[in-house]
Each structure stands twice: as C-alpha cells, then as structure tokens.
Amino acid sequence: MTWVNDVIQGILLGGYYGIIACGLALMFGVMRIINLAHGDIAVLGAYLMYLLLEHWNTSPFIALLPVLPVMVLLGYFLQRLILQRSLRSGMLTPLLATFGLSIVIQNVLEQSFGPNVDSLGGQAGSIVTSAWQINSEISISALGALIFATAIVIYGALQLFLSRTAAGRRMRAAAEDPDTAELVGIDSRAVYARATAIAVGIATLGGLALALRTTFSPYSGPDQLIFAFEAVVIGGLGSSLWGALLGGIVLGIAQTIGAQINPEWSILAGHIVFLIVLISPRGGLLTLRSGRGMRRRALARGGAT
Amino acid sequence: MTGVPAANRAVPRSAIQRWTRVSLGFTSGFGVLVVALAFVPVVMGASVVQDLTSLLTLVLMAVMWNALAGYGGLVSVGLQAYIGLGAYATVWFALHGINPYWAMVLATLFCTVVSIPLSFIVLRFRGAQFAIGTWVVAEAISIYVSFDNQLGAGTGTSLLQIDSYSPTSREHYTYWLALGMTAFFVVVVFYLLRSRLGSSLQAIRDDEQAAASVGVRVVAGKRILFILAAAGCGAAGALTLANILFIEPTSIFSVNYSAFMIFMVLVGGLGTFEGPIIGAIVLYFIQQQFGNDGTWYLIGLGATAILFALFLPRGIWGMLEQKTGLRFMPVGYRVRRAAIETDGAS
Numbered sequence: 028m029t030w031v032n033d034v035i036q037g038i039l040l041g042g043y044y045g046i047i048a049c050g051l052a053l054m055f056g057v058m059r060i061i062n063l064a065h066g067d068i069a070v071l072g073a074y075l076m077y078l079l080l081e082h083w084n085t086s087p088f089i090a091l092l093p094v095l096p097v098m099v100l101l102g103y104f105l106q107r108l109i110l111q112r113s114l115r116s117g118m119l120t121p122l123l124a125t126f127g128l129s130i131v132i133q134n135v136l137e138q139s140f141g142p143n144v145d146s147l148g149g150q151a152g153s154i155v156t157s158a159w160q161i162n163s164e165i166s167i168s169a170l171g172a173l174i175f176a177t178a179i180v181i182y183g184a185l186q187l188f189l190s191r192t193a194a195g196r197r198m199r200a201a202a203e204d205p206d207t208a209e210l211v212g213i214d215s216r217a218v219y220a221r222a223t224a225i226a227v228g229i230a231t232l233g234g235l236a237l238a239l240r241t242t243f244s245p246y247s248g249p250d251q252l253i254f255a256f257e258a259v260v261i262g263g264l265g266s267s268l269w270g271a272l273l274g275g276i277v278l279g280i281a282q283t284i285g286a287q288i289n290p291e292w293s294i295l296a297g298h299i300v301f302l303i304v305l306i307s308p309r310g311g312l313l314t315l316r317s318g319r320g321m322r323r324r325a326l327a328r329g330g331a332t
Numbered sequence: 333m334t335g336v337p338a339a340n341r342a343v344p345r346s347a348i349q350r351w352t353r354v355s356l357g358f359t360s361g362f363g364v365l366v367v368a369l370a371f372v373p374v375v376m377g378a379s380v381v382q383d384l385t386s387l388l389t390l391v392l393m394a395v396m397w398n399a400l401a402g403y404g405g406l407v408s409v410g411l412q413a414y415i416g417l418g419a420y421a422t423v424w425f426a427l428h429g430i431n432p433y434w435a436m437v438l439a440t441l442f443c444t445v446v447s448i449p450l451s452f453i454v455l456r457f458r459g460a461q462f463a464i465g466t467w468v469v470a471e472a473i474s475i476y477v478s479f480d481n482q483l484g485a486g487t488g489t490s491l492l493q494i495d496s497y498s499p500t501s502r503e504h505y506t507y508w509l510a511l512g513m514t515a516f517f518v519v520v521v522f523y524l525l526r527s528r529l530g531s532s533l534q535a536i537r538d539d540e541q542a543a544a545s546v547g548v549r550v551v552a553g554k555r556i557l558f559i560l561a562a563a564g565c566g567a568a569g570a571l572t573l574a575n576i577l578f579i580e581p582t583s584i585f586s587v588n589y590s591a592f593m594i595f596m597v598l599v600g601g602l603g604t605f606e607g608p609i610i611g612a613i614v615l616y617f618i619q620q621q622f623g624n625d626g627t628w629y630l631i632g633l634g635a636t637a638i639l640f641a642l643f644l645p646r647g648i649w650g651m652l653e654q655k656t657g658l659r660f661m662p663v664g665y666r667v668r669r670a671a672i673e674t675d676g677a678s
Contacts, residue, residue, distance in 0.1 A: 061460035063409065112642050118459045119602075122407050123594060123641040126463075130591050130634030134627040249587060253471060256464045291479065298472040305465070306453050 029287065032165045037283035039167070041258075041276030042175030043240065047233040047251050048258035049181055050226030052271040055259065057202040057222040058114065060121040065230060065255060067132040067248030072098050072231030073147070073238040074136055074245075080150055087147040091235055095228060102227025106220040114219075129248060136245035144242035151239055174236045181229055182272050189268070198222055254278060257301040277304075366515045373504040381507045382575070387616045388510040389571045390596065392517055394608035394615075396564035397593035399521050402603030403530070404557040405537035409590045410454075410466025413473050414443045414562045416585035418569025420477055423579075426493040427482065433505055435493075436570035440513070443566025444559060451558045455551060458540075467587065474585035488580030491573055506574040513567040518609075520560065525605065529553060537603070588630075595633050598640040601647030610649050 051065050062068075075097065076090040083090070109128065113120040148155045151170075158168040189195040200208040201218040208215055237243055237251065254275075262274025278297050285296020373381050393415070401407045421442040425435035450469060457465040478486040494502055524530055533553050535543035544550050573579055596615045601607025615633075622629040640647060646654065 055460075059459075061464060063460075063463070109638065109642065116645050119401065119405065119407050120641050120645060122460050122463050123598060124638050126409060126591070126594060127634040127637035127641060131631050131638070134630040134634065138627040138631070249467075253464065253468055256461075257468065260461070260465075291475075295472060295475045298468055298475070301468060302453060302472070305456060 029164055030284075033283045033287050034280055035165060035167065036171070037280030038276050039171035039175050039279070040283060041272070041279030042171070042178040043233070043236050044254050044258045044275030044278050045178040045272035046174070046181060046229065046236055046275075048255040048262075048271040048275050049178075049185065050229040050233070051252075051255045052259045052262075052268065053185070053222055053229070054226045056268070057198055058110070058121075058219050059118075060110065060114065060125075061256070062110075062223075062226070063122060063125040063252065064129040064132055064248070065125075065226075066250065066252030067129045067136075068098075068102075068227055069230040069234035069237060069251050070243055070245070070248045071132055071136065072234035073243050074140055074145075076147060076235060076238065077140070077145055080147065085150075087151050087235060087239060090147075091231070095231055098231040099224045099228040102224040103220050105227065106223035107216075110223060111216055111219065129252075133245050133248060140245060142244065142246075144244045145238075146242045147235070147238035148240070155239060170240055174240065177232065177236070178272060178275075181232065182269055185225075185229075186268055194218075194221065254297070257297060261301060261304045362518075366511065369511055370508065373507055378500065378503055381503050383616075383620075385503075385507045385510045385571070385575050387612065388507075388514045389568050389575065390592070390612040390616055391609050392510075392514045392564055392568045392571070393589065393593050394596035394600065394612045395514075395518055395521055396561040396568070397590075398597045398600075398602065398604075398608040399524075399564075400557050400561040401597065402607075403525060403533045403537060404554050405540070406554060406558065407460075407463045407594075408466045408561075409463045409587060409594075410468070410470040411561060411565045411593060412585050412587060412589040413466065413470035414447065414565035415569035415572065415589050416470070416474060416477065416579075416581065417446060418443050418566030419573035419579050419584045420483055420489075420569075421566070422570045422573050423483060423489050423491055426491055432491055432494045432574070433509060436509060436567070436574060439570045440563055440567040443569075444563040447559045447562030450562075451555045455554055455558065467590075470585055470587075474581045477585070478581040484580070486581060488578060488583075490578040494574065494577065502574075506571065509574070510571045513564075513571065517560075517564045517567065522605065524556075524560070529556065533557065591630070591633065591637075595637050597647070598637050598645075599647055601649030601651075601653070602645065604647065604649045604653060607647050607649035611647065614648075 047066070047069060051062065054060060054062050054065075072094060075094045076087055079085075079090040079094065080087060105128075109124055110121055113124040154169050154173065158166045159172075160166045187195075189199055197208070197213045198218050198221065200211070201213055201215040205215040208218075233251070233255075234243075237247070258275035258278050259271045260274065261277050262270030262272070277300065281300040282293045282297045286293035288296075369384070372384060393411075397408070397411060400411070418436075418439045421439035422432070422435045425438045425442075426432045430438065454462060454465045454469060477483060483489050497505065525533070532543065532548040535546075535548050536550050536553055540550055569584065572584070592615060596611030597608050598611070599614050600609065600611025618629070618633070622632065644651060
C-alpha cells in the first residue's frame with residue numbers, strides 16, 4: 028500500500044513539475060529556444076511575493092495578484108530586449124544570453140534577500156497543513172491537490188487559447204513556420220513576446236507553488252530548470268503540450284519511489300529515469316513521428332528517398 | 333566548399349595560404365613562451381607560481397569549452413561534470429596508493445574513458461537540449477559522488493597524499509603539470525583544427541545538414557570534440573584540486589565553472605583560437621580585482637556575458653581579427669591572390 032501512496036504523491040508532485048515545465052515547453056515550442064533562466068524567473072516571482080508579504084500581512088494567494096501582472100510584463104520585455112536580439116544571431120546566442128541572465132538573477136536575489144532559505148507556507152493558512160486521510164497509508168494533502176488542479180487548469184486554458192483564439196492560431200502559425208507566417212501578416216516578434224509573457228506568468232505560478240510546498244533560496248532556480256527540462260524531455264520534447272505534464276508526473280513518481288527506497292536517492296532517481304528515457308529508441312513518451320520530423324530526419328541521413 | 337566559382341579559378345596564381353609571416357612568428361613564439369614559462373618557478377616567487385597555475389587552469393577550461401562550442405556548435409552547461417570527476421578520480425587514485433601527480437594524469441585518462449559512453453547519451457541532444465542534458469549528467473554524477481563515504485561523501489575530501497612533498501616542490505610540480513597539460517591540450521586543439529577534421533567540424537557548426545549532405549561524418553566529429561573537452565576539463569579539475577587541495581561535491585561540480593567558461597570564451601571570442609586565452613587572462617584579472625565581492629562580482633560577470641552575447645558575439649579577438657586580419661595561430665585557410673593584391677595581406 029505504501030507504493031500506492033508513493034504513486035499518488037508522485038502524481039501530485041508531478042503537478043508542480045508540470046506547471047514549472049509548461050512555460051519552458053511553450054517557449055521551446057514557439058521559438059525553439061530553451062530559456063536557461065526559467066527556474067530563476069520562477070524563484071524571482073516567489074521572492075516578489077515574499078517581499079510583498081513582508082510589508083503586507085495577507086495570504087500569498089492575494090500577493091500573487093499584483094505580482095503576476097508585473098512578471099508578465101517582465102516576460103514581455105525579456106523577449107523584446109534580450110531574446111529577440113539573441114534570436115537573430117543563431118541557435119547559441121539565446122542560450123548564452125539566458126545563462127548570463129540566470130547568473131544575474133540568482134546573485135541579485137542573494138544580494139537583496141541573503142542566502143537563507145525562505146518559505147511562504149507559513150502565511151498560507153490551513154491549506155498547507157490540511158489533508159484528506161483516505162486510509163492508514165494514503166493521504167492526499169490539500170496543497171498537493173490544489174497544485175495539481177492548477178496544473179490541469181493551466182494546461183487546459185493554454186490548449187483552449189492555442190486552438191480556439193485568433194492569437195493562439197497566430198502563435199501556432201509562427202511556431203510552425205515564422206517566415207510563412209510573416210507573409211500572411213503575422214508579426215512574429217509580437218507573437219514571441221506574447222508567448223514569453225505567458226511563459227513567465229506560468230513560471231510565476233510555479234514559483235508560488237514552490238514557495239508554498241517547500242523552501243526556496245536565491246539558488247533554487249537551476250534545480251527547478253533541470254526538473255522542468257526533464258519533464259519536457261520525458262514527455263517528448265515539444266511534440267505535445269500535455270506531454271510536459273505527463274513527463275512531470277513520471278518525474279514526480281520516479282522521485283517519490285526513489286525516496287521510498289532511500290531518501291537520498293529521490294533526485295538521482297529522477298535524473299536516472301530521464302537518462303533512460305533519453306537513450307530509449309523513442310526518446311520521449313509522446314514523441315510523435317510527425318511528417319515534418321520524418322522529412323527532417325530523412326534529410327539528415329542524406330537519403331532522398 | 334568545393335564549388336569555387338569559375339571566375340575565381342581564372343585568377344592567375346592564387347594560392348591557399350595557411351601560414352602568414354605573423355602567424356609563423358607567433359606560433360614559434362608560442363613554443364618559446366611555453367619553454368620560458370617552464371622556468372618561472374626557478375626565478376619567481378611562490379605567489380607568482382600559484383597565480384600562474386590558476387591562470388593556466390582557466391586557459392585550459394576556456395580552450396576546452398571553446399573547442400566544443402566554438403568549433404562543434406555544442407554549448408554545454410555541464411562540463412563541470414568532468415572538472416569534478418577529474419578532481420575526485422585524482423583523490424581516488426591517490427587513495428589507492430598512486431603518486432598524486434600520476435593520479436592526476438590517470439584521472440585525466442579516466443575522464444576521457446568515462447566520456448565515451450556518456451557521449452552516446454548526450455549527443456542525442458542538439459542545440460539547447462544538449463546544454464541542459466549535459467548539466468543533468470553533471471548533477472547526477474555529483475549526487476552519486478556525494479554518496480561515496482570513501483570520497484568524503486557530501487562533506488568533501490582533500491588530497492592528503494600530496495603532503496609528502498614540501499610546499500615549495502608541491503607548488504612547482506603542480507605548476508609544471510598545469511603548464512604541460514595546458515600546452516598539450518592547446519596543441520591538440522591546434523592540430524585538430526588544422527587537420528581535415530577541423531574543416532569538417534567547422535562545416536558542422538555552420539550547417540549540420542549541409543555538412544552531412546557533402547559526406548561529413550557529423551556525429552563522429554562531435555564525439556571527438558566532446559571526448560577531447562571531457563579530457564581537458566578532467567585535467568583542469570585535477571589541477572584545481574592540486575591548487576586548492578580541498579574539494580566538496582557542491583563546489584567542484586558547481587555550474588559556476590560553466591559560467592566562468594562561458595564568460596571567458598564569450599569575452600575573448602567564441603570560435604576563435606586565440607580568444608579563449610585572452611578571455612582567461614581577462615577573467616583572471618577580474619578575479620584578482622573583484623573576486624572577493626561575491627555576488628556583485630558574479631552579477632558583473634553574468635551581465636557582461638549577456639552584453640557580449642548580444643552585441644559582440646565574436647568577442648574581443650573576433651573583433652580584432654575582423655578589423656585587422658591578424659591571425660596569430662593559423663587554424664584556417666586564406667586565399668592569396670598574388671597577381672591582384674600585393675603581399676599586404678598580413
């Protein structure tokens with residue numbers, strides 16, 4: 028029965044990884060770049076809420092309301108000022124620029140808040156402590172369930188946005204082929220800025236989830252980036268939006284089962300599952316052999332058949 | 333590359349030039365410099381020797397990161413895996429009765445061997461995925477090492493066996509090893525880039541699919557660079573251990589090493605041979621000046637890296653090279669048209 032509980036806890040943990048991975052997957056899907064500062068941006072969001080709560084005695088959920096638009100705006104300018112310029116000079120530059128940004132954010136946070144760990148869990152009230160006891164082995168924490176439900180809502184909303192709205196269609200078009208999209212009048216720069224703004228907004232929600240469920244420090248960002256990336260890759264890198272959530276759940280289950288065997292193995296178990304998925308022939312749970320991918324692969328092999 | 337337009341072929345007496353007088357001078361100058369540096373411990377004090385050891389280690393790291401990113405197009409945020417492995421393997425070999433300096437050489441070979449199977453995993457990634465994929469490998473190795481009680485687990489370990497040498501001879505041997513390793517890897521990269529492989533590597537970096545279509549063995553070329561970078565970083569890790577004597581998993585496997593490598597190469601000049609050496613010297617002086625300022629120092633490094641990536645992607649050396657046409661270390665080809673231009677190309 029403990030295994031059943033581990034799997035349930037892993038799924039709930041996977042909800043958190045799904046949230047963190049969502050923005051990373053969106054930016055990769057739309058712009059083909061991986062934002063190495065993604066985890067640090069989530070932590071920055073958490074610190075902004077922490078800052079508000081220092082001066083304003085309220086719930087972290089209320090503190091999210093002013094922080095979220097600020098972060099979304101930040102995402103917009105991140106794209107306009109840094110990423111757009113770096114996109115022009117090839118594949119490597121966005122990586123180098125966002126890695127530099129990651130170092131800057133971490134150290135600015137340490138300079139401002141000190142190296143200690145903090146948490147917002149204490150100010151969130153009963154949701155952090157309450158749980159549903161199913162039986163002697165299985166209990167579901169209210170916070171875990173809330174985070175998981177939030178993940179489902181985020182993915183559902185993003186899917187609806189991408190499939191049903193005009194802005195979403197433009198985003199898919201620019202992702203598929205920016206040059207052709209430009210021909211039919213889509214400003215890919217505006218689309219990219221919007222995608223980055225959404226990604227940073229979702230990362231902020233991830234930052235809140237992180238701050239509620241555990242502690243965070245100025246240097247928590249890289250770990251969150253790695254978990255997010257593992258979730259995206261396990262789910263089949265960019266092949267499907269929901270893949271990132273599924274990957275997050277697989278990662279969460281791997282970590283809780285690893286921790287059950289030996290508490291120290293939790294993170295390592297996640298890394299190992301990631302590497303196993305990577306060396307497996309399919310390389311991702313939901314990797315679809317799309318027509319475009321097939322053609323590209325055939326080209327890479329040099330076969331014109 | 334083979335499709336030279338007919339008009340160019342008609343130019344009389346054009347020749348492919350690999351050495352210019354300047355580059356010939358500087359390449360032999362490099363040899364003289366290495367020999368001269370070897371005598372530094374004889375004439376200079378301990379602090380100079382120690383400083384030069386850390387500078388040489390920085391040069392080694394920068395040259396390795398640049399070989400991978402600048403010539404293979406593989407940006408990695410995970411080469412600290414081999415820095416840490418090199419250091420820990422040195423401790424392990426020394427624990428098993430091997431002379432600490434031979435242990436450093438063995439550790440370098442160990443990193444070379446370990447990187448071969450790992451290359452099959454991480455080279456499945458391309459672009460940005462490679463960057464984080466290698467980072468995950470580094471994290472996994474770091475956690476694995478921190479389980480090993482023999483190696484001091486999470487709290488760290490030191491190279492006790494090196495105490496059998498007097499402090500002075502220890503510094504000298506470490507310095508000579510650093511000089512030898514750095515010179516060796518610089519020369520290996522130099523010959524690799526001048527070889528046929530060098531041209532194919534640059535073709536891969538510029539356009540992988542086009543390179544594959546003219547018969548360049550893309551993956552094999554990348555694998556050679558990856559293994560070379562792993563070996564060089566392993567050596568750099570062993571040298572770091574010899575210089576600071578105490579290591580713990582979180583510091584020797586720290587992603588900050590990647591930050592330093594990226595900074596040096598970006599500032600010096602990504603994809604240029606001389607750039608990373610210049611970048612290492614720049615970082616060395618910044619460390620001397622601001623290294624104690626902690627967070628502000630790192631904020632400065634990160635911000636500078638962003639600015640160089642965005643506005644000066646070819647770095648200091650790339651800019652100089654473009655403006656002046658100077659090439660100290662000839663790793664490329666240049667076409668000289670004797671009939672049209674006079675011998676002012678250098």
